[in-house]
Amino acid sequence: MNLNECELRPLAKVMIYPTTSLILSDLVRRFGHRPLVMMEQVREKINTVGIDSPPLNITPREPKLGLKYAAVEVPSGVRGRMALVGPLIEEAEAAIIVNEPDIAFGCMGCARTNELTKYLIRQKDIPLLEVNYPQNEDEGREFVSKIADFLKSLPQNGDSENAEEDGQ
Amino acid sequence: MSPKNKKDNGDIITRIIVVNSENVLPSDVSMKIYHSKADVTVKESCFGIMVKGSRRSVEKVVDEVVSMDPNHIFVKDRGFSPGDERRCRAVRGGGPRPGFHFLREEINILPFISKGLEAYEKGLPSPKGFKEKNKLKASKLKELIESE
Numbered sequence: 001m002n003l004n005e006c007e008l009r010p011l012a013k014v015m016i017y018p019t020t021s022l023i024l025s026d027l028v029r030r031f032g033h034r035p036l037v038m039m040e041q042v043r044e045k046i047n048t049v050g051i052d053s054p055p056l057n058i059t060p061r062e063p064k065l066g067l068k069y070a071a072v073e074v075p076s077g078v079r080g081r082m083a084l085v086g087p088l089i090e091e092a093e094a095a096i097i098v099n100e101p102d103i104a105f106g107c108m109g110c111a112r113t114n115e116l117t118k119y120l121i122r123q124k125d126i127p128l129l130e131v132n133y134p135q136n137e138d139e140g141r142e143f144v145s146k147i148a149d150f151l152k153s154l155p156q157n158g159d160s161e162n163a164e165e166d167g168q
Numbered sequence: 169m170s171p172k173n174k175k176d177n178g179d180i181i182t183r184i185i186v187v188n189s190e191n192v193l194p195s196d197v198s199m200k201i202y203h204s205k206a207d208v209t210v211k212e213s214c215f216g217i218m219v220k221g222s223r224r225s226v227e228k229v230v231d232e233v234v235s236m237d238p239n240h241i242f243v244k245d246r247g248f249s250p251g252d253e254r255r256c257r258a259v260r261g262g263g264p265r266p267g268f269h270f271l272r273e274e275i276n277i278l279p280f281i282s283k284g285l286e287a288y289e290k291g292l293p294s295p296k297g298f299k300e301k302n303k304l305k306a307s308k309l310k311e312l313i314e315s316e
Contacts, residue, residue: 020267022186022244022274023281029243030285042247043181046254102273133277138295140280141287145294 012154015092015121017114018101019085023133027144028096031151036092041084058083070116081113089120094127094154096147101133127154181223182246183230186216186271188278189240197233197241204229211250215275216241218250239285242278 011033016024019038028035058080066079069086097118122128129150134140187194197217201210206229208221217233219226234241248255255265264272287294 018270020244020270022184022242022271023277025244026242027281037245039245039247043245046247046252047180134280134284137280137283140277140282140284141292142284142294142296144281144284144288148288 012093013091014151014154015088015095015126017095017097017118017121019088019117021098021101024096024098024147027147028151031148033094033151033154036088038084038088041088045084069120075112077110078113078116081110082116085113085117086120089117089124092121092124092126094150095121095124095129096150097121097128097130099130099132179223180220180249181226182218182220182249183226184216184218184244184246184271185230185233186242186244186275186278187237187240188242188275188282189237192237192241197236200233200236201229204232209250215271218246220249239282239289240278242281 013036014028014033015036016028018024019036021037025035025037062080062083063076064079065083066074066076066081066086069082070079127150129146131143131146132139134143185197187197194212194216198210198212201208201217201219206221206225208219208225208229211218211220219229221229230243234243253259257263257265284294
């Protein structure tokens, strides 16, 4: 990471689920960390010359890349999505999962991919917070408070040694 | 993802700014961005604004906009540029774009998040007792059916 980026976004990379969530990505950024989101992957994919075939976004290459995360018997749709989600999970230094969101369309619209994503996040040895979407004002306050406290407790740059020295 | 593109602060990005404020309208946000004279493309939509430009310009503009009403303006990334033919309704024959349903669902929750942010800012203790969403037990369902 170069110095400029350190000045701009210096803190931990936080994986969020749902991976396209407005609320989670905003809160992570608001409390000073970098959210790892599907949109970044999509942007990278559609802006990289030579691998796109509009109107399709997922090309035959993705299900092959997805073999790293799911077996060949798994539907190609899952493997194609995992080609985008998998690298985010590998990069994650912490994660926030919202359990059973009522709705998940677009990039998030595959139940099996969602199960595999959550499974892989939970298997990874990183700080993890699991919450539910709030349904009223009180739950909203608890939701924000839990996430804020979790994000503030994270070591900076994912460097736990420095954090311990700083007493965090 | 190539590390060069990812780390480069000069790459072109798009951010969605969702305005859920009683005091700030999407048009106010547009005017704020126009006045900033930043080198970005702005598109107003039903939920807020889309801003496209270099990462540095967009982040600067977004920070300025959020400061108008920090607890009621929310920001997320967007993969596609505004008007991209793969997402634009004008080209695809109408209907909501993929991903809009989820965004709309989250927008319904934003008032609770805003209240939460205000309370957190004031240092108010958060109430406890998030009720876990449980699946309906078969015995409970049977009870309900028999009570009819």
